[in-house]
Amino acid sequence: MHGEEWSHTILQTDPMRLYRAKRDQARRTVTSKYIILGFISSGTYGRVYKAQSVEPEGQIYAIKKFKPDKEGDVVTYTGISQSAIREIALNKEIVHENIVALKEVILEDKSIYMVFEFAEHDFLQVIHHHSQTLRIQIPSQFLKSLIYQLLNGLVYLHSTHILHRDLKPANILITASGVVKIGDLGLARLVHQPLQPLFAGDKVVVTIWYRAPELLMGAKHYNKAVDCWAVGCVIAELASLRPIFKGEEAKLDSKKNVPFQRDQLLKIFEVLGTPEEKDWPGVRDMPEYQNMKRLDPYQNRLSEWCQSRIRSQQGYELLRQLFAYDPDKRLTAKEALMHKWFQEDPRPTWNVFHYVAANQLPPQRRITQDEAPSMMGVPAHTAQTQAQTQTQIAQAHAHAQAQHLSQQSQANLSQQSKPGSAASFGSGSVGPGQGGYSGSQGSQTRKKARIS
Amino acid sequence: MATDFWASSHYKRWIIDRATLRQARTDDLQYVEDPEYLEFFSIFFANVIAKLGKKLNLRQRVIASATVFFRRFYLKNSYCETDPFIVIAACCYVAAKAEESPIHIKNMVAETRLFFSQPPYSVKSFPSDNSKLAEMEFYLVDDLECDLTIFHPYRTLLSLCKTESSSDLQAEAGEVAAGIDDGLRYWGSGDGQLELPDGALQLAWSIINDTYRSNLCVVYPPHLLAITALYLTLVLHSPTREMLQSHSSSAAQQVQSQLTEHQTSPRRSSRQASHASNTGKKSAQDFIGFFADLNVSMPLIATIAQEIISLYTLWDRYKEDCPPDNTARTSFQGQATQAGSPFSSTTHASRSGSLSGAGTPVTVAPEVPGDTQRYGGTGVVTPVILMQILARMRENRLSDLSHPASGRPVAVNKMLERTQAAG
Numbered sequence: 001m002h003g004e005e006w007s008h009t010i011l012q013t014d015p016m017r018l019y020r021a022k023r024d025q026a027r028r029t030v031t032s033k034y035i036i037l038g039f040i041s042s043g044t045y046g047r048v049y050k051a052q053s054v055e056p057e058g059q060i061y062a063i064k065k066f067k068p069d070k071e072g073d074v075v076t077y078t079g080i081s082q083s084a085i086r087e088i089a090l091n092k093e094i095v096h097e098n099i100v101a102l103k104e105v106i107l108e109d110k111s112i113y114m115v116f117e118f119a120e121h122d123f124l125q126v127i128h129h130h131s132q133t134l135r136i137q138i139p140s141q142f143l144k145s146l147i148y149q150l151l152n153g154l155v156y157l158h159s160t161h162i163l164h165r166d167l168k169p170a171n172i173l174i175t176a177s178g179v180v181k182i183g184d185l186g187l188a189r190l191v192h193q194p195l196q197p198l199f200a201g202d203k204v205v206v207t208i209w210y211r212a213p214e215l216l217m218g219a220k221h222y223n224k225a226v227d228c229w230a231v232g233c234v235i236a237e238l239a240s241l242r243p244i245f246k247g248e249e250a251k252l253d254s255k256k257n258v259p260f261q262r263d264q265l266l267k268i269f270e271v272l273g274t275p276e277e278k279d280w281p282g283v284r285d286m287p288e289y290q291n292m293k294r295l296d297p298y299q300n301r302l303s304e305w306c307q308s309r310i311r312s313q314q315g316y317e318l319l320r321q322l323f324a325y326d327p328d329k330r331l332t333a334k335e336a337l338m339h340k341w342f343q344e345d346p347r348p349t350w351n352v353f354h355y356v357a358a359n360q361l362p363p364q365r366r367i368t369q370d371e372a373p374s375m376m377g378v379p380a381h382t383a384q385t386q387a388q389t390q391t392q393i394a395q396a397h398a399h400a401q402a403q404h405l406s407q408q409s410q411a412n413l414s415q416q417s418k419p420g421s422a423a424s425f426g427s428g429s430v431g432p433g434q435g436g437y438s439g440s441q442g443s444q445t446r447k448k449a450r451i452s
Numbered sequence: 453m454a455t456d457f458w459a460s461s462h463y464k465r466w467i468i469d470r471a472t473l474r475q476a477r478t479d480d481l482q483y484v485e486d487p488e489y490l491e492f493f494s495i496f497f498a499n500v501i502a503k504l505g506k507k508l509n510l511r512q513r514v515i516a517s518a519t520v521f522f523r524r525f526y527l528k529n530s531y532c533e534t535d536p537f538i539v540i541a542a543c544c545y546v547a548a549k550a551e552e553s554p555i556h557i558k559n560m561v562a563e564t565r566l567f568f569s570q571p572p573y574s575v576k577s578f579p580s581d582n583s584k585l586a587e588m589e590f591y592l593v594d595d596l597e598c599d600l601t602i603f604h605p606y607r608t609l610l611s612l613c614k615t616e617s618s619s620d621l622q623a624e625a626g627e628v629a630a631g632i633d634d635g636l637r638y639w640g641s642g643d644g645q646l647e648l649p650d651g652a653l654q655l656a657w658s659i660i661n662d663t664y665r666s667n668l669c670v671v672y673p674p675h676l677l678a679i680t681a682l683y684l685t686l687v688l689h690s691p692t693r694e695m696l697q698s699h700s701s702s703a704a705q706q707v708q709s710q711l712t713e714h715q716t717s718p719r720r721s722s723r724q725a726s727h728a729s730n731t732g733k734k735s736a737q738d739f740i741g742f743f744a745d746l747n748v749s750m751p752l753i754a755t756i757a758q759e760i761i762s763l764y765t766l767w768d769r770y771k772e773d774c775p776p777d778n779t780a781r782t783s784f785q786g787q788a789t790q791a792g793s794p795f796s797s798t799t800h801a802s803r804s805g806s807l808s809g810a811g812t813p814v815t816v817a818p819e820v821p822g823d824t825q826r827y828g829g830t831g832v833v834t835p836v837i838l839m840q841i842l843a844r845m846r847e848n849r850l851s852d853l854s855h856p857a858s859g860r861p862v863a864v865n866k867m868l869e870r871t872q873a874a875g
Contacts, residue, residue: 011846012577015535016588018853022533023591077586079557080593085549088593089600092461107594160456189552 030113038367050367060118068111083186090185098153100183119173119181121362129362131241141346143238148348149180154333158224164188167230168210178351208249216261218287225327232322239309260291273300280326314341461599479530483845492833498665517602518547519664532849537575542588550600557582572835605660608678614645649691656685658780666763680756688783770833
């Protein structure tokens with residue numbers, strides 16, 4: 001029979017054809033759900049776009065499009081990258097005020113789109129704004145609020161056994177309403193009893209300026225302390241408006257061996273002094289110990305460094321403890337959050353912009369237009385979409401402005417009823433065993449899965 | 453929270469009820485001659501995943517995650533409209549990445565293609581083109597709704613048992629942990645750990661491996677499966693049972709009586725449990741107190757134990773040339789020869805207990821021996837038979853789609869018959 005021949009051929013040549021047809025039909029496309037407003041930034045992973053939901057509320061989002069795989073000029077499937085799998089898997093499980101929230105993931109036409117809540121600012125932009133435009137230090141209350149919320153998010157991540165592994169000013173965002181959001185979990189991973197040592201997965205982690213000494217010394221095993229070192233670097237950078245340890249990265253050689261990071265270590269030693277065994281007993285066992293011993297000795301002058309920049313004994317203490325050479329002695333995120341610095345005046349505020357004068361607010365995130373229409377890589381409707389996008393943008397801007405203001409005033413209101421003391425602040429991590437599960441009723445209350 | 457089960461996507465979205473499970477098979481039921489074959493598919497495909505995993509040197513945890521992905525995929529899709537072999541390959545490929553031990557796609561395709569081309573599968577259509585597997589991965593991740601973090605019972609098992617020399621098992625148990633750093637278990641009270649004789653932990657571990665041969669992993673939270681595995685171990689593992697019996701005069705019976713007691717009034721079980729732990733004598737190895745302190749529903753544990761036993765009963769009729777290792781089947785078979793029944797008399801008692809127990813909504817699984825009798829239960833099923841059935845289902849489905857007007861009333865009638873027969 002003709003029909004059976006046909007079905008036999010299909011089963012042999014493309015057995016999943018039926019399935020794909022069904023799925024493709026059911027899928028809602030990115031452009032049917034969002035209007036792309038403009039291009040924000042790009043990186044090795046792909047590009048980030050600003051977009052507005054077509055839903056009545058017209059919420060603003062940041063859509064991260066992973067670079068599609070190409071073979072020549074033809075986009076093809078080559079397997080989802082490990083970092084995309086990580087970022088998706090982790091983001092689906094975590095919810096916290098100070099972590100950028102993932103709204104949804106859309107897999108469409110060989111590309112992956114992650115839809116995140118939109119954040120108007122980031123730490124790097126705040127630093128630039130103060131160093132280039134305002135030419136003043138970041139006010140200490142503003143700075144303290146930024147760090148407090150950063151730590152609050154980090155405590156949560158660490159309580160779930162997630163290492164961020166790439167904390168730096170550009171990855172720490174701030175919403176228009178003044179809430180800090182840790183972003184970019186592309187390098188993050190779970191560390192609770194991994195099947196393989198962490199080193200085996202990614203040989204190089206953390207941007208060089210924020211990389212902890214144990215990583216620079218070639219440690220195979222590392223832990224949450226690498227994130228805490230990076231927080232120390234971020235505090236110092238906010239305080240001085242330039243990276244505290246701005247070393248030159250020695251590049252991987254042709255065999256992909258990780259080289260000795262001489263310059264970066266020197267930059268650290270210049271401020272913190274050469275590590276001594278009494279401070280860091282494990283330093284002798286570090287693979288790069290012999291290389292390190294050949295460097296010139298330095299004295300610790302962190303106290304001096306802090307004098308004009310941090311201007312608080314407690315602030316210096318916090319930084320000193322975050323910059324402990326020995327990872328085991330370094331302050332944990334939780335300890336840092338409880339630090340006395342946050343309990344002395346000026347206290348951190350819920351809205352980090354609370355005491356920032358309106359004319360000193362950092363500018364809105366810049367978006368560009370030229371990249372936007374090409375997002376979907378479909379030239380067919382470009383002209384039409386572009387016209388539509390242009391009008392939408394004008395509306396969206398007005399909308400975003402209004403939203404910004406209303407959120408601002410709302411936040412200010414709530415601020416008055418809630419003094420920005422550390423105690424009234426976010427309560428840190430969510431403990432285990434919440435929700436009071438009653439085992440005896442498990443069978444009755446079991447939830448039905450969302451099956452679409 | 454990646455390590456908080458109650459906040460996880462696993463708990464919130466992927467623990468489903470039996471009705472949903474049945475609904476997922478609607479299309480398949482139209483094309484399968486006997487619904488029981490679909491249960492055998494569950495065993496068969498889990499074995500395929502386990503064996504492919506071995507070939508690829510995947511760890512047990514990766515294999516377990518791949519199996520859960522496979523089950524979740526077929527909650528939304530039908531066997532008759534898909535090629536389970538490419539789905540299996542994609543599940544393993546994604547699971548390896550999700551568990552941070554990725555395999556290169558080239559090796560993946562080469563190994564898988566070779567393995568599937570051999571008997572009993574003899575699948576010749578597995579694509580040699582990497583992009584075909586990558587394409588399937590893409591659709592799979594979409595169907596999984598990007599929920600790639602899976603909790604497994606292994607970790608709970610280890611948190612319940614004292615382990616000295618089992619760092620290997622510990623590494624296997626997984627990073628998705630039950631807040632072990634905080635010294636807490638994620639479902640509530642209870643502390644302390646059981647000390648088990650040699651081999652008992654391994655047996656419990658193997659029982660957990662076996663649960664992946666059914667849909668238990670999408671129906672029950674992993675910690676309940678772990679506790680059930682432990683419970684079955686106490687009953688089945690002879691040295692453990694002897695130790696248990698010598699310890700307190702009749703500990704096993706007490707466990708039983710407590711079970712029955714709970715079953716008659718399941719609503720008050722937790723209160724009774726704490727009551728029992730207060731009054732019961734607390735020796736170093738007070739098994740009853742230990743289970744009571746776990747603060748889980750013992751009737752529910754008994755129900756799950758039932759379903760696991762039904763799985764072994766079904767599995768008895770499934771014959772494979774080289775069955776996978778790491779299973780606890782032999783222990784059950786050993787019991788069968790000893791007691792002259794598919795399960796030990798103790799377990800049998802608990803079973804009738806749960807059958808007579810009032811008001812447990814998730815009563816015994818639909819595929820208990822009753823079904824087996826109805827379908828003339830003794831027929832042996834082999835991978836070759838299942839491969840033929842799968843091929844027929846898919847061909848018939850396709851030809852129905854190519855003649856949409858005519859349809860296949862025969863198949864529909866058959867399904868109706870089955871449904872009515874099953875009640």
